[in-house]
Amino acid sequence: MKPVIALVGRPNVGKSTLFNRLTRSRDALVADLPGLTRDRHYGEGRIGERPFLVIDTGGFEPVAKEGIMKEMAAQTKQAVAEADVVLFIVDGRQGLTPHDKTITDFLRRQGRTVLLVVNKSEGMKYTSVTADFYELGMGDPYVISAAHGDGVHDLVGEALDAA
């Protein structure tokens, strides 16, 4: 069985960009419009000899009660349930948002191994890009740039070790 990695986070943090890099496909829809990728999306990746499955999600809207946002939340919950390890992606340029805190609370209840990942960190210092996020209580964040590839290989290695 290949380990399953789920990408979770609020819209527009770079989940689909990371998915595309991991699967080297253009299947996941990357867009400037938050919430455009509405379906769970499965792909296969490989680091060296280690294959894995990765699930992209549409962006978690935990307070949504109806409509497409509720549907996206349900799909994200399903993806987390299927995952061996969750990469919880946040945006290092935007910093911590209330939405990130709500997702943290949700993930704590799911009983999965979660790695906190600060994306969009290219050209930024580790200490300044991560400072905001210690408040989430998820330990030392992994710092990546999904767009440029920085830190992605190491992150996946850690994720597979934790899976």
Ligand code: GDP
């Ligand atoms: P999603 O909604 O979480 O799937 O986010 P997307 O992958 O669609 O990306 C949202 C926006 O962030 C797009 O404009 C991406 O080009 C941009 N983005 C993604 N990763 C990075 C990154 O590492 N650095 C920067 N600067 N922008 C990024």
Ligand code: MG
């Ligand atoms: Mg997306």
